[in-house]
């Protein structure tokens with residue numbers, strides 16, 4: 001369960017970006033966050049992931065499975081991120097990009113390779129291990145980026161407009177793929193989008209920042 005409790009974010013010397021936000025996302029639910037440009041949606045995701053700029057102060061709490069995330073550095077929070085750009089490291093193969101996400105507890109080389117090959121197959125990318133990410137289509141890149149996030153066994157997933165660069169037909173496919181995985185792996189997921197069809201497709205609640 002990912003919980004935001006009376007969460008408020010204020011830039012230095014300014015006013016709070018939005019009214020205090022309280023919400024709870026149970027395992028496997030995809031909750032949508034909407035709101036006008038500049039209200040602080042991406043900043044809120046930064047705060048949950050542990051990447052909030054020191055230019056902001058935060059009040060309230062962010063809890064994951066009952067534990068406050070606020071004292072934890074980003075790398076200890078185990079929160080997965082997926083952005084609009086579906087960024088893959090350009091100097092690494094597709095497989096090595098996914099390896100970057102893989103839980104370090106999986107140690108033997110063969111086990112690591114097998115986990116990555118299985119994730120690639122799941123994403124319709126069997127045989128792509130050695131490919132240069134620059135040679136992937138937008139949809140293939142989005143699926144690879146999601147798999148990299150999931151291989152890290154995140155305890156929550158934050159999606160910041162991850163479908164907005166995809167054309168309409170691909171968009172529906174990739175978002176079904178993404179939400180199905182969040183549900184199947186029982187990961188509480190927060191989606192930022194401007195697109196009402198994305199929000200509808202989640203089957204979950206919608207919160208409007210104001």
Ligand SMILES: Nc1ncnc2c1ncn2[C@@H]1O[C@H](COP(=O)(O)OP(=O)(O)OP(=O)(O)O)[C@@H](O)[C@H]1O
Pocket residue numbers: 011012017035036037038039040041042043044053055
């Ligand atoms: N370092 C900073 N110091 C103070 N204010 C900042 C800083 N960085 C960003 N802001 C402001 O914080 C606000 C929140 O920005 P944010 O990118 O989170 O909005 P958003 O809702 O994600 O917008 P969009 O929908 O356009 O992506 C904006 O008004 C922005 O101008």
